Amino acid sequence: MKVTLLKNKGSAEADFYRRVPGKWILAGEHTVLRGGHGLVFPLFSQYLEISYFKSNDDFEIELAGVNSEGIKKIVISVFDTCFTKLNVDRNTIKGLALLRSNILFGAGMGASATLCVAVTEFFHYLGYIAADLMYDFARELENIFHGESSGLDVAVVLKKKPLLFSRANGSTELQNTKLPLLYLSHTGCQGITKECVEKVKALLAIDPVRGQAIDDKMKLAVAQFAKLLTEPNIADWIKTLNLAHSCFYDWGLVNETVKAHEKLVLDSGALAVKLTGSGAGGFMLSLWDKEPQNLSFPMIPCAEIK
Numbered sequence: 001m002k003v004t005l006l007k008n009k010g011s012a013e014a015d016f017y018r019r020v021p022g023k024w025i026l027a028g029e030h031t032v033l034r035g036g037h038g039l040v041f042p043l044f045s046q047y048l049e050i051s052y053f054k055s056n057d058d059f060e061i062e063l064a065g066v067n068s069e070g071i072k073k074i075v076i077s078v079f080d081t082c083f084t085k086l087n088v089d090r091n092t093i094k095g096l097a098l099l100r101s102n103i104l105f106g107a108g109m110g111a112s113a114t115l116c117v118a119v120t121e122f123f124h125y126l127g128y129i130a131a132d133l134m135y136d137f138a139r140e141l142e143n144i145f146h147g148e149s150s151g152l153d154v155a156v157v158l159k160k161k162p163l164l165f166s167r168a169n170g171s172t173e174l175q176n177t178k179l180p181l182l183y184l185s186h187t188g189c190q191g192i193t194k195e196c197v198e199k200v201k202a203l204l205a206i207d208p209v210r211g212q213a214i215d216d217k218m219k220l221a222v223a224q225f226a227k228l229l230t231e232p233n234i235a236d237w238i239k240t241l242n243l244a245h246s247c248f249y250d251w252g253l254v255n256e257t258v259k260a261h262e263k264l265v266l267d268s269g270a271l272a273v274k275l276t277g278s279g280a281g282g283f284m285l286s287l288w289d290k291e292p293q294n295l296s297f298p299m300i301p302c303a304e305i306k
Contacts, residue, residue, distance in 0.1 A: 013053070014051035014052055014053055014098075015052055015053060015054045015095075016050075016051070016052035016122065016125045017049070017050070017051045017052075018049070018050050018118055018121050018122075019047050019048075019049045020047060020048045020049075020050070020114040020117050020118045020121070020157050020158075021042040021043055021044045021046065021047050021114070021157055021160055022042070022043040022045075022046030022047060022048075022103045022109040022110045022111070022114060022157070023040055023041060023042055023043055023109060023110035023113065023153055023156045023157055024040070024041055024043050024108070024109065024184060024276050024283070024285065024302055025038060025039065025040045025041075025108070025152070025276050025277060026039040026040065026041065026225055026276075026285070027039050027218065027221045027222045027225050027240075027244045027274075028040070028152070028165070028218065028219075028221075028222045029218070029247075029248075029275075029276070029277065029278060029279065030196075030197065030200045030215075030218070030247075030251065030278070030279075031215045031218045031219055031222075032150040032152050032165065032166065032167060033150050033167070033197070034215060035166070035167070035168065036166070036215065036218065036219045036222065037164055037165060037166045037219070037222050037226075038150070038152045038163075038164075038165045038166070038222065039162075039163075039164060039165075039174075039222055039225055039226065039229075040152055040153070040155075040156040040162070040163050040165060041156065041162045041163075041302065042156055042157065042160050042161065042162070043109060043110075043184075043300070043302070045300060045301075046102060046103045046109050046110075046300070047101070047102065047103070047114065048065075048099060048100070048101040048103060048111075048114035048115060048118050049098075049099070049100045049101070049118075050097060050098070050099050050118040050119070050121070050122055051097070051098040051100075052095060052096070052097050052098075052122060052125070053095050053096045053097075053098070054094070054095045055094055055095045055096065056094055057094060057095065057096070058091075058094065059090060059091075059093045059094055059095060059096075059097070060095075060096050060097070061075060061076075061079065061096075061097045061098075061099065062096060062097070062098045062099070063075060063098075063099050063100075064098065064099070064100040064101075065099075065100045065101040065102050066101055066102050066103060066104055067104070067105065070105075071101075071105060071115075074105070074112075074115070074144075074145075075099065075115070077144055078115060078116065078119050078141055078144065079119065081141060081144060082119060082120075082123055082128075082141070085137075085140070086123060086128045086129070088123075088128060093126065097122060099115070099118065101114065101115070104186075104190070105190075107186065107190060107191075107277070107281075107282040107283055108191065108275075108276050108277020108278060108282035108283045109184075109277070109282070109283060110153045110156070110157055112142055112144075112145040112153070112193075113138070113142055113153035113154045113156075113157045114157050116138045116139075116141035116142045116144075116154060117134075117138045117154060117157050117158050119138075119141065120134050120137050120138040120141065121134070123137075134158065135151070135154060135155065135158055138154045138158065139151040139154045142154055145193060145194065150165075150167060151165070151167060152165045155170075155171045156171075159171065159173070161173045161174075162174040162177055164226065174229060176230060177229040177230070178229060178230065178232045179229070179302060179303045180232060180234060180237055180287060180288075181287065181288040181289070181290070181291065181301075181303075182285060182286070182287055182288075182301070182302040182303065183285075183286050183288065183292060183299040183300060183301055183302060184276065184283045184284070184285060184286075184299070184300040184301075184302060185261070185265060185283065185284055185286065185297050185298065185299050185300070186261075186282070186283055186284075186297070186298070187257060187258045187261040187262075187275075187281050187282060187283065187284050188257050188258075188260070188261055188281075189255065189257040189258065189280075189281035189282075190281045190282065191253070191277065191278050191279055191280035191281035191282045192278075192280070193277070193278040195280070196251075196253055196278035196279050196280050197278065199251065199252060199253065200251050200253075203251060203252070210250075214247050214250045214251060217243060217244075217246065217247055217250075218244060218247045220243065221240050221243045221244035221247070224236065224239075224240045224243070225240055225244075228240065234271070234287075234289070237271075237272070237287055238271050238272040238287065241272035241273065241274045241285070241287055242272055242274075244274050245272075245273060245274035245275060248274075248275045248279045251279065253275070253278070253279030253280045254275065254279070254280075255280060255281070257281065258275065258280070258281060258284070261284060261297075262284065264296075264297070265284060265286050268292065268295055269288065269290075269292060270286040270287060270288055270292075271286075271287045271288060271289060272286070272287045273285065273286045273287070274286075283300075285302070286299075
């Protein structure tokens with residue numbers, strides 16, 4: 001199986017094509033691994049596209065987009081895992097698969113989930129995975145990245161809808177949500193999900209009482225946000241964002257680079273901020289009373305039209 005960089009084929013001529021959106025998490029990070037709920041939304045401006053072109057040539061993968069060279073080994077690992085788990089002889093698959101992504105890995109926007117879902121959808125198209133098994137298969141693939149995937153990211157990028165998610169009860173689509181002006185900005189450093197998960201687990205093992213108290217605080221934030229999504233109140237949004245963000249401080253997942261970006265965003269006029277994703281870097285969520293303008297750093301709006 002050969003993996004190369006883009007030779008510039010377009011999706012219009014592809015035999016199979018999917019665009020898988022990224023995601024952003026409002027609240028529930030880490031606690032979803034221990035019975036909590038997560039509130040998660042698709043982010044359509046960030047995505048991975050997969051296109052497949054049938055031919056009689058040996059199977060080849062081409063990569064394009066953000067850090068294509070840097071993720072070659074990751075892509076190979078995901079495809080190799082699929083061949084092994086599905087007991088597929090890779091020589092039986094012919095043609096070209098083109099993967100194009102604009103999502104940074106380690107940024108909390110679901111880059112690994114988009115890859116796992118896109119590849120799962122590809123093997124479903126080829127007839128190797130039943131539709132009702134796609135979620136479980138993609139979640140198992142994501143264990144490559146996280147060690148233990150909660151399934152939250154996979155669920156939202158697969159369904160492409162806002163969700164209330166729990167491992168025990170699955171996902172429930174959120175209806176008629178009313179979001180205030182929320183934006184995402186990059187903190188300037190990357191977090192490694194697996195390391196963040198292990199750090200939180202270590203804290204729980206060393207001090208279970210304190211660890212449970214932090215979990216309870218995040219669970220409370222999720223419950224409060226669930227109400228605010230249908231009954232918005234800007235003062236309560238500020239309080240609840242601060243509550244959820246404090247959990248990342250308690251877990252030790254706010255480094256000096258993140259603190260500097262937090263100050264920059266607040267000094268620029270944001271009402272409140274919160275890390276989104278596993279922490280220790282990646283993207284920061286911020287609340288505004290008006291559209292931010294003329295900032296020294298890029299901002300991505302959370303509420304988008306697909």
